[in-house]
Amino acid sequence: MKIIETKIEGLLIFEPRVFGDERGFFTETFRQSWLEEAGISCVFVQDNWSRSAEGTLRGLHYQLHKPQAKLVMVTRGEVLDIAVDIRRGSPTFGKYEAILLSEENKRMVFIPEGFAHGFFVKSKTADFMYKCSNYYNPESERSLHWSDPTLGIDWSAENPLVSKKDADAPFLNNIPESDLPHFSPS
Numbered sequence: 001m002k003i004i005e006t007k008i009e010g011l012l013i014f015e016p017r018v019f020g021d022e023r024g025f026f027t028e029t030f031r032q033s034w035l036e037e038a039g040i041s042c043v044f045v046q047d048n049w050s051r052s053a054e055g056t057l058r059g060l061h062y063q064l065h066k067p068q069a070k071l072v073m074v075t076r077g078e079v080l081d082i083a084v085d086i087r088r089g090s091p092t093f094g095k096y097e098a099i100l101l102s103e104e105n106k107r108m109v110f111i112p113e114g115f116a117h118g119f120f121v122k123s124k125t126a127d128f129m130y131k132c133s134n135y136y137n138p139e140s141e142r143s144l145h146w147s148d149p150t151l152g153i154d155w156s157a158e159n160p161l162v163s164k165k166d167a168d169a170p171f172l173n174n175i176p177e178s179d180l181p182h183f184s185p186s
Contacts, residue, residue: 001034008085008092010112012038042069044131052121057160059118060144067113069133077126078102079119087114087183096153114181116144120155143169
């Protein structure tokens with residue numbers, strides 16, 4: 001397993017070893033020791049799987065009172081994955097990383113608690129799978145507008161398919177501080 005650090009501390013890319021031949025391939029998609037080697041102590045309690053059509057944009061979502069760290073990957077298709085640091089007091093507050101995830105590159109991204117997350121589907125369909133460190137809690141769910149101009153995210157998406165909830169989400173500067181996670185230095 002190759003671990004790649006990003007510009008945002010704690011946000012990591014995992015590149016698994018892939019063994020392939022004319023029959024296909026084999027790779028491990030999760031091993032707790034990978035997290036431990038990277039200094040990550042979370043335990044995952046829930047797995048999720050979504051399938052989305054080309055042009056779908058999901059996000060940017062986060063949970064406030066029941067925060068979730070995530071380990072995300074694509075098993076079919078290709079997405080542009082976005083993680084935004086929205087932790088009050090963080091030196092990288094309002095910064096984001098854009099990472100291409102696909103069935104070809106088999107990359108995974110570890111997203112710490114306190115990040116808003118979303119993705120845009122670039123292929124005909126995409127299967128997106130992710131592990132969560134906390135159970136989904138509807139009362140804790142929050143959203144950040146995907147096209148917030150202060151973030152400057154280049155989704156490379158014209159007229160994406162978004163849910164009403166995502167279309168109506170507030171911009172970062174309109175979210176009360178009480179609705180943002182707090183940064184705790186490690």
